[in-house]
Each structure stands twice: as C-alpha cells, then as structure tokens.
Amino acid sequence: xxxxxxxxxxxxxxxxxxxxxxxxxxxxxxxxxxxxxxxxxxxxxxxxxxxxxxxxxxxxxxxxxxxxxxxxxxxxxxxxxxx
Numbered sequence: 001x002x003x004x005x006x007x008x009x010x011x012x013x014x015x016x017x018x019x020x021x022x023x024x025x026x027x028x029x030x031x032x033x034x035x036x037x038x039x040x041x042x043x044x045x046x047x048x049x050x051x052x053x054x055x056x057x058x059x060x061x062x063x064x065x066x067x068x069x070x071x072x073x074x075x076x077x078x079x080x081x082x083x
Contacts, residue, residue, distance in 0.1 A: 007057050014062045018073040021054055028081050036075035045078055 009024055011017030038044030045051055
C-alpha cells in the first residue's frame with residue numbers, strides 16, 4: 001500500500017482522515033484485534049508499518065500534526081470500531 005493512495009482518501013480533519021483511511025484498509029473484524037498499545041490481550045497497532053505510512057502521509061498534508069493527536073485519533077477509531 002502506498003502513501004499516495006492513502007493521501008487520495010482524504011478527510012476534512014486529521015481525525016476524519018485517519019478514520020477514513022483505517023476503514024478503507026482494515027475490516028472491522030481485523031481492527032477489533034488491535035488497540036493502540038496492544039492492551040487487553042490485543043495486538044499493538046503502534047508497531048505496524050501501516051501506522052508509520054499513515055502518519056507519514058498525514059504529517060505532509062496536515063502540518064502541524066502532533067503525536068498526541070496521532071495517538072488519540074487512531075486509538076479512538078480502534079476502540080470504537082463497529083462490531
């Protein structure tokens with residue numbers, strides 16, 4: 001998967017962009033297996049190459065982009081993915 005493809009998904013805000021990207025590359029079933037840091041017997045999203053690609057792309061298009069916002073947006077989507 002390339003950052004160029006992900007950048008074309010877009011969004012109105014950083015949070016919206018992360019939500020739309022993750023929805024397009026992860027099924028709900030797969031996303032439920034992850035939490036940001038791998039807590040509660042889940043796999044860590046933080047260690048995935050996908051996270052690095054998404055955040056690298058967002059850093060280019062949404063400056064300034066803080067680590068706190070990265071964590072909050074991704075963790076919130078993973079936590080609230082539909083069952």
